[in-house]
Amino acid sequence: MKAAVYKGTEQIDIEEIAKPEIQPGTVLLKIKACAICGGDLRTFRHGHAAIKPPIVLGHEIAGEIIEVADDVTTFKVGERVIVAPAIGCTACSYCLSGWQNMCYSRKTIAHHYNGGFAEYMLVPAGAVRAGNINRIPDDVTYLEASLAEPLACVLNGQEVMNIGLGDTVAVIGAGPIGCMHAEVARARGAGKVFLINRSGKRLAAAKKFGFDEYIDLSKTDGLKTVMDLTGGLGANVVIVTAGSAEAQQMGIAMASKMGKVCLFAGLPKDKPTIQLDANHLHYRQIAVYGTFSSAPRHNALALEMIRSGKVSAKNLLTHLVSLEEIRKGMDFIDDRSGLRVAVSPCIDELQEEIAKFSALKVQK
Ligand SMILES: [Zn+2]
Numbered sequence: 067m068k069a070a071v072y073k074g075t076e077q078i079d080i081e082e083i084a085k086p087e088i089q090p091g092t093v094l095l096k097i098k099a100c101a102i103c104g105g106d107l108r109t110f111r112h113g114h115a116a117i118k119p120p121i122v123l124g125h126e127i128a129g130e131i132i133e134v135a136d137d138v139t140t141f142k143v144g145e146r147v148i149v150a151p152a153i154g155c156t157a158c159s160y161c162l163s164g165w166q167n168m169c170y171s172r173k174t175i176a177h178h179y180n181g182g183f184a185e186y187m188l189v190p191a192g193a194v195r196a197g198n199i200n201r202i203p204d205d206v207t208y209l210e211a212s213l214a215e216p217l218a219c220v221l222n223g224q225e226v227m228n229i230g231l232g233d234t235v236a237v238i239g240a241g242p243i244g245c246m247h248a249e250v251a252r253a254r255g256a257g258k259v260f261l262i263n264r265s266g267k268r269l270a271a272a273k274k275f276g277f278d279e280y281i282d283l284s285k286t287d288g289l290k291t292v293m294d295l296t297g298g299l300g301a302n303v304v305i306v307t308a309g310s311a312e313a314q315q316m317g318i319a320m321a322s323k324m325g326k327v328c329l330f331a332g333l334p335k336d337k338p339t340i341q342l343d344a345n346h347l348h349y350r351q352i353a354v355y356g357t358f359s360s361a362p363r364h365n366a367l368a369l370e371m372i373r374s375g376k377v378s379a380k381n382l383l384t385h386l387v388s389l390e391e392i393r394k395g396m397d398f399i400d401d402r403s404g405l406r407v408a409v410s411p412c413i414d415e416l417q418e419e420i421a422k423f424s425a426l427k428v429q430k
């Protein structure tokens with residue numbers, strides 16, 4: 067089969083490799099679409115301590131089941147599915163309470179097993195057993211479903227933040243993840259949603275979502291603007307999707323009394339610290355949370371949010387590239403002209419789906 071094999075920093079080669087063979091407990095997928103995560107791009111550009119090449123990256127997977135092991139009774143050939151990449155052990159306290167993303171012995175697709183930038187992918191037995199496969203509703207396309215994994219991570223964060231009716235929510239970072247957070251916040255009943263970014267390009271691309279305010283940090287002071295917009299109170303919930311110490315510090319500073327701040331993105335490994343005014347947290351009773359990855363139930367909910375239109379996958383997915391053009395897909399993300407980019411090893415089979423998108427840019 068054809069696969070995009072990651073061989074090290076700046077090295078991805080399209081190669082013929084052995085098609086995976088069905089093993090006890092597993093399910094074989096024909097990949098229809100696999101979106102490119104910011105994490106895939108970072109691994110490609112800078113490497114990743116836990117990912118040992120050669121390996122097939124890609125964990126935002128949507129595909130069709132083409133083979134099922136004899137001992138698997140829960141799935142059938144022909145079913146359309148997504149796969150949550152974080153595989154829990156099913157036995158630790160986190161797995162048992164539905165937080166498989168926090169599992170002590172978590173394994174991850176595209177870290178420990180080959181991922182979805184290929185024609186076929188074997189869903190590991192642990193993932194089948196742990197409930198990581200979710201069926202795609204009939205009225206959701208594979209292309210839309212490829213956004214369920216990042217959306218699931220957003221829903222994990224939002225579950226922890228518990229946004230309430232009327233809350234003012236400030237989202238820092240206007241990439242696809244920031245836009246998803248802002249959409250979910252609105253769906254949860256936020257009063258006002260502000261989208262904040264350090265450059266205007268991505269804010270312009272996000273205008274179509276119709277959020278309440280777009281704050282361009284290249285033109286204006288973000289903290290002052292949010293304080294002005296809230297009558298000096300600050301935002302009830304701040305979600306920082308940018309992996310930047312500056313953005314995290316600004317996010318904490320703009321939280322209201324009893325506000326909540328979500329640090330949704332990690333910082334560079336060699337510079338993981340930020341400056342924190344502890345008195346600001348103490349006297350204003352502010353809570354700061356970290357959130358990371360998602361559990362299978364978040365993936366199921368993500369599909370439902372896409373199906374109901376509460377999150378617009380059609381607005382979020384802006385580019386589709388063939389497997390051969392995966393590097394170009396990475397460049398589209400880098401130059402920030404679009405939002406999410408998906409890769410498909412079988413673009414020609416997706417023509418009907420592509421026709422449902424009004425502005426998808428396709429690169430074969
Ligand atoms: Zn991802």
Ligand SMILES: [Zn+2]
Binds near residue numbers: 154
């Ligand atoms: Zn576990």
